[in-house]
Amino acid sequence: MAGPRPVVLSGPSGAGKSTLLKRLLKEYEGVFGFSVSHTTRNPRPGEVNGKGLKYLPILLEATTLLPLADVLSSARDYHYVTREAMQKAIDSGEFIENAEFSGNIYGTSKASVQDVQAKNLICILDIDMQGVKNIKKTDLNPIYVSIQPPSMEILEKRLRDRQTETEQSLQKRLEAARIDMEISKESGLFDVVIINDDLEEAYGKLKGVLIEEINKVQDAQKS
Numbered sequence: 001m002a003g004p005r006p007v008v009l010s011g012p013s014g015a016g017k018s019t020l021l022k023r024l025l026k027e028y029e030g031v032f033g034f035s036v037s038h039t040t041r042n043p044r045p046g047e048v049n050g051k052g053l054k055y056l057p058i059l060l061e062a063t064t065l066l067p068l069a070d071v072l073s074s075a076r077d078y079h080y081v082t083r084e085a086m087q088k089a090i091d092s093g094e095f096i097e098n099a100e101f102s103g104n105i106y107g108t109s110k111a112s113v114q115d116v117q118a119k120n121l122i123c124i125l126d127i128d129m130q131g132v133k134n135i136k137k138t139d140l141n142p143i144y145v146s147i148q149p150p151s152m153e154i155l156e157k158r159l160r161d162r163q164t165e166t167e168q169s170l171q172k173r174l175e176a177a178r179i180d181m182e183i184s185k186e187s188g189l190f191d192v193v194i195i196n197d198d199l200e201e202a203y204g205k206l207k208g209v210l211i212e213e214i215n216k217v218q219d220a221q222k223s
């Protein structure tokens with residue numbers, strides 16, 4: 001069997017990608033695998049280098065500042081690297097795509113996708129708009145899903161309430177969000193655009209888009 005189609009999730013920072021993704025990975029454990037990107041940005045409280053989330057020691061400190069639910073929903077996995085190491089790896093061809101976002105480099109390594117595909121899981125990539133455009137030039141052939149906020153105002157409120165950004169990085173994310181929202185409306189870059197207003201509804205739509213691929217993987221695992 002040819003492996004399952006990967007899924008690209010994109011959309012403005014704060015639109016709810018990580019929140020939706022975590023639900024999906026939890027509900028369909030053993031069906032999806034997350035492509036762990038590399039980044040030069042600093043880890044947030046609750047985020048641990050490379051290997052899933054290891055909450056405790058960091059979280060105990062963080063909870064004095066942040067509501068627990070917010071820490072959990074905004075944390076995601078990355079390999080945290082220096083700019084120098086990242087640039088070196090990019091130059092030696094280790095990345096499928098990479099982009100500069102809000103003053104940091106982010107990238108999908110070939111190994112991160114191969115690791116997931118080797119297990120015959122649906123590989124999920126959470127990448128920005130530049131990443132989407134660059135993935136289009138590859139033979140990965142994913143399903144492209146854009147997650148969008150209901151409005152700029154709501155996006156700004158969610159990002160502020162998340163309490164992960166400095167004012168400067170928040171402004172950079174809002175600027176990138178304006179561009180992202182315009183492009184995703186106009187072009188045929190995405191197979192589907194989901195507005196994340198009510199979380200349950202958005203999650204239901206996301207599952208609906210992916211159900212065919214989910215069924216294929218589950219059927220293959222049964223046989």
Ligand SMILES: Nc1nc2c(ncn2[C@@H]2O[C@H](COP(=O)(O)OP(=O)(O)O)[C@@H](O)[C@H]2O)c(=O)[nH]1
Nearest residue numbers: 013014037098099101106107108126127128131
């Ligand atoms: N092109 C590209 N973008 C990425 C990658 N990993 C994460 N991003 C994007 O980088 C942006 C910032 O991510 P992050 O720092 O985790 O902040 P957040 O989106 O505010 O939670 C988001 O739009 C992500 O989708 C990657 O490997 N490649």
Ligand SMILES: Nc1ncnc2c1ncn2[C@@H]1O[C@H](COP(=O)(O)OP(=O)(O)O)[C@@H](O)[C@H]1O
Nearest residue numbers: 013014015016017018019073074158162197199
């Ligand atoms: N439908 C929703 N309604 C209200 N708040 C939401 C919703 N979806 C996500 N959030 C909150 O908005 C913030 C940004 O979501 P997050 O998943 O971190 O976004 P992204 O991964 O796209 O940057 C988080 O604090 C999250 O709890």
